[in-house]
Amino acid sequence: MSTAQGGPYERAHRPTRPEGAPTVDRRSAIRQAALRLFASQGYRSTTMTDIGAAVGIRGPSLYKHVASKHELLAEIMIDTMDQLIADNAAAVAGTDDVREQLRRSTEAHIRYHARHRLEAFVGNREIGSLEQADQDRVLSRRSDYERRFRELIERGVAEGAFCVRSARIASYSILDMGIGVSSWFHEGGEFSVDQLAYHYGDTALRIVGARHPGPAPQEHDLPLG
Amino acid sequence: MSTAQGGPYERAHRPTRPEGAPTVDRRSAIRQAALRLFASQGYRSTTMTDIGAAVGIRGPSLYKHVASKHELLAEIMIDTMDQLIADNAAAVAGTDDVREQLRRSTEAHIRYHARHRLEAFVGNREIGSLEQADQDRVLSRRSDYERRFRELIERGVAEGAFCVRSARIASYSILDMGIGVSSWFHEGGEFSVDQLAYHYGDTALRIVGARHPGPAPQEHDLPLG
DNA sequence: CCTACCGATCGGTAGG
DNA sequence: CCTACCGATCGGTAGG
Numbered sequence: 001m002s003t004a005q006g007g008p009y010e011r012a013h014r015p016t017r018p019e020g021a022p023t024v025d026r027r028s029a030i031r032q033a034a035l036r037l038f039a040s041q042g043y044r045s046t047t048m049t050d051i052g053a054a055v056g057i058r059g060p061s062l063y064k065h066v067a068s069k070h071e072l073l074a075e076i077m078i079d080t081m082d083q084l085i086a087d088n089a090a091a092v093a094g095t096d097d098v099r100e101q102l103r104r105s106t107e108a109h110i111r112y113h114a115r116h117r118l119e120a121f122v123g124n125r126e127i128g129s130l131e132q133a134d135q136d137r138v139l140s141r142r143s144d145y146e147r148r149f150r151e152l153i154e155r156g157v158a159e160g161a162f163c164v165r166s167a168r169i170a171s172y173s174i175l176d177m178g179i180g181v182s183s184w185f186h187e188g189g190e191f192s193v194d195q196l197a198y199h200y201g202d203t204a205l206r207i208v209g210a211r212h213p214g215p216a217p218q219e220h221d222l223p224l225g
Numbered sequence: 226m227s228t229a230q231g232g233p234y235e236r237a238h239r240p241t242r243p244e245g246a247p248t249v250d251r252r253s254a255i256r257q258a259a260l261r262l263f264a265s266q267g268y269r270s271t272t273m274t275d276i277g278a279a280v281g282i283r284g285p286s287l288y289k290h291v292a293s294k295h296e297l298l299a300e301i302m303i304d305t306m307d308q309l310i311a312d313n314a315a316a317v318a319g320t321d322d323v324r325e326q327l328r329r330s331t332e333a334h335i336r337y338h339a340r341h342r343l344e345a346f347v348g349n350r351e352i353g354s355l356e357q358a359d360q361d362r363v364l365s366r367r368s369d370y371e372r373r374f375r376e377l378i379e380r381g382v383a384e385g386a387f388c389v390r391s392a393r394i395a396s397y398s399i400l401d402m403g404i405g406v407s408s409w410f411h412e413g414g415e416f417s418v419d420q421l422a423y424h425y426g427d428t429a430l431r432i433v434g435a436r437h438p439g440p441a442p443q444e445h446d447l448p449l450g
Numbered sequence: 451c452c453t454a455c456c457g458a459t460c461g462g463t464a465g466g
Numbered sequence: 467c468c469t470a471c472c473g474a475t476c477g478g479t480a481g482g
Contacts, residue, residue, distance in 0.1 A: 069477070
């Protein structure tokens, strides 16, 4: 059940590293190990002993670097939402065209869920494992993030660029597709991250029934069109 | 949150029911309570004491009705996949038109995820909590289910009815949208289950770039079209 | 960074 | 269907 067990031997009382230098490094190693374990075994099934073993120390020694197991999970999930929001802000900042903004927002969404599969996966599965205060922090960020997509689509509809019955459901559709990516994507498969992002950018535009820009309104034969 | 709690009183040593009659009823009550608790707290955080309390008995008494906590989870998840596959088989059986088959498949998918939110939610979150043999059973059914959508889309492309770059990704997109529904849908909201299913049926046809049937090929202005 | 250990929890069994 | 309880696990602390 445990992981990087170097075997029960040659472990007793290895002296500390050359004096406190790589402590910062150590902390991120712990976080990374925790993330991997949370993703593969679940938060609840991962023990401090597991996390310690993954970085070569005992469970109780982790408390020199982190305050608690909860803190590790909360940090991962809050940072994930902050990154998604920051990426989205950058995506919409580059253009005024609502179609292009939706394409870039979707690409950023997909890129994050493909490149940071584990963070996204844990972030979506372990919300209920957070303490109330941290759960509130994550959920309010998630609401912000969802609103960005919804309002973008509403604007597209208002401008006549998009055609959907419900901007809310269209935004959920696009977001949920991306969340799914974090479950099945792996590098080295049929598509690269960039190809995947571009593909989903197109799909998002299909979902919202995007019409080509230009002076003359165009016809198309889509359902709901 | 709990169900048939008769209160903590009048509980000590109630004699068994009129001889083995409602045992079947009891068992499904236990299963329903377990499902609710697994969904809200997670499998690992739900105790046999919790489940027992939800049906008005003590934890150890559950073992008169179920073999183990694992069995409860495995049953829920396997039945869920069997139901999805059966619904899909019924959906495609009613017509030969590939567009209509995709629409009905998507509607059935959405309907299940809206009507059986908890089953779908638990089924997607707790795969890692299953024992190996049960996990294999669930994953092989899931593969079957995914293949049905993928092959349907491949056929649509071959017939010239659909236009996608990757049938696999298109099928994941549609399936993942549905999975998402089980996270946010609740009855009494903006849409009924039927409206939601119809809406997503349209969206699926947009995703695959469905063209209208008929002798004359038509033009449209979709990306990837 | 370690060992020793506390306090609490939990799935399941024994025996009635 | 109950109480009593076993065996195991776990997050975190004490003290070095």
